[in-house]
Amino acid sequence: MDERRVYLDNSATTPVAEEVLREMIPYFNKAMGNPNSLHTWGREARRAVDEARGDVAALVGADASEIIFTGGGSASDNLAIKGSVWGTKGTRKHIITSAVEHHAVLDTCKWLGQNGCDVTILPVDKFGMISPDSLTNAIRDDTLLVSVMHANNEVGTVNPIAKLGEICRNRGVIFHTDAVQSIGHIPVRLKELPVDMLTMSAHKMYGPKGVGALYIRKGLKLVSIIHGGGQEFGIYSGTENVPGIVGFGAAARLAVKLNESEEEKRITSLRDKLINGVLELIPDTVLTGHRTERLPFHVSFCVRGADGSDILVEMDRAGIGGSSGSACTSGSTEPSYVLLAMGFDHGTAHGSVRLTLNKNTTEEDISYVLEKLPAIAESARKSLYKRKK
Numbered sequence: 589m590d591e592r593r594v595y596l597d598n599s600a601t602t603p604v605a606e607e608v609l610r611e612m613i614p615y616f617n618k619a620m621g622n623p624n625s626l627h628t629w630g631r632e633a634r635r636a637v638d639e640a641r642g643d644v645a646a647l648v649g650a651d652a653s654e655i656i657f658t659g660g661g662s663a664s665d666n667l668a669i670k671g672s673v674w675g676t677k678g679t680r681k682h683i684i685t686s687a688v689e690h691h692a693v694l695d696t697c698k699w700l701g702q703n704g705c706d707v708t709i710l711p712v713d714k715f716g717m718i719s720p721d722s723l724t725n726a727i728r729d730d731t732l733l734v735s736v737m738h739a740n741n742e743v744g745t746v747n748p749i750a751k752l753g754e755i756c757r758n759r760g761v762i763f764h765t766d767a768v769q770s771i772g773h774i775p776v777r778l779k780e781l782p783v784d785m786l787t788m789s790a791h792k793m794y795g796p797k798g799v800g801a802l803y804i805r806k807g808l809k810l811v812s813i814i815h816g817g818g819q820e821f822g823i824y825s826g827t828e829n830v831p832g833i834v835g836f837g838a839a840a841r842l843a844v845k846l847n848e849s850e851e852e853k854r855i856t857s858l859r860d861k862l863i864n865g866v867l868e869l870i871p872d873t874v875l876t877g878h879r880t881e882r883l884p885f886h887v888s889f890c891v892r893g894a895d896g897s898d899i900l901v902e903m904d905r906a907g908i909g910g911s912s913g914s915a916c917t918s919g920s921t922e923p924s925y926v927l928l929a930m931g932f933d934h935g936t937a938h939g940s941v942r943l944t945l946n947k948n949t950t951e952e953d954i955s956y957v958l959e960k961l962p963a964i965a966e967s968a969r970k971s972l973y974k975r976k977k
């Protein structure tokens with residue numbers, strides 16, 4: 589086992605930043621009140637939740653009243669889609685999504701398709717991008733909702749959400765975007781964007797797991813998908829996860845600082861060094877996703893003739909943590925549905941690897957990965973060849 593350890597699976601989850609963790613700790617024991625209680629402890633917790641709501645709102649340029657805390661990105665996606673569909677009494681039952689969404693969106697839409705909705709799944713181009721024209725053509729008079737992700741988790745491609753949102757707005761259609769991968773990494777100003785709902789998750793931006801938020805534009809009415817004590821403006825019941833929410837608020841403030849610093853430039857340059865190195869040093873390797881319209885920390889590629897999971901195992905032995913496709917589908921023997929939708933053949937898609945950087949990734953880390961990867965890829969190719977013989 590090599591000494592160095594390089595964690596490059598930040599699209600799956602990021603480490604909680606030290607300053608975020610420090611702010612969360614008191615809310616587990618000392619300031620542990622239920623924010624719905626009237627006593628001092630409760631009021632203290634309520635104040636912390638309100639402050640965090642303001643911090644998350646500030647990160648995306650929204651009003652605090654437009655932010656609902658949830659149990660994470662999946663919960664926010666479900667709330668956005670089911671909450672708007674079930675809240676609509678009329679005849680508008682058509683929803684549109686894309687073929688490369690996270691399962692939290694895609695499976696929710698498919699399930700609604702089996703339960704009274706009509707669902708259109710938009711194709712993507714070879715970069716995994718949704719074209720404004722295909723959206724324009726798919727919208728019908730009875731279209732209620734469009735849900736298209738901001739940035740793709742598997743291939744890092746960033747969609748033109750301003751254009752897509754504008755098309756929806758002009759046709760009176762609700763536009764939701766899953767921005768779990770982009771928020772905190774790419775500046776988003778919701779006051780200037782035609783987006784009606786936007787999903788966020790704290791653990792992809794140096795916050796804790798199990799807490800997320802849904803931005804809901806003022807005036808848009810959703811029904812609750814979890815009934816109970818009426819917390820979060822009656823839309824997402826359950827005692828608030830106060831330490832988690834405090835952590836999300838702290839992570840949002842950290843993201844604002846990072847957005848204002850040179851971090852995006854720094855990480856983009858490391859990303860490009862890794863992409864160029866991989867394509868140069870490993871023969872017959874193809875980049876997946878867009879070359880420039882891409883998350884600044886995201887590298888993904890396919891090594892033809894190899895199995896991504898063999899590469900992962902060998903990378904792990906060398907102290908490198910990466911993934912093959914998305915966190916939730918790695919471990920599956922099926923090639924990624926995202927890569928197939930982008931037009932990759934099964935063989936190529938099987939060789940997929942995703943390496944996602946974070947604010948602690950250094951130049952030396954990238955050099956180390958580039959030093960190890962060519963031999964790892966070669967060995968994975970040999971293993972697959974032997975198994976096939």
Ligand SMILES: Cc1ncc(COP(=O)(O)O)c(C=O)c1O
Nearest residue numbers: 660661662690692741766768789
């Ligand atoms: C694009 C996208 N949406 C939603 C999710 C789910 O978020 P969470 O893990 O907070 O439920 C993820 C997590 O990988 C994601 O990448």
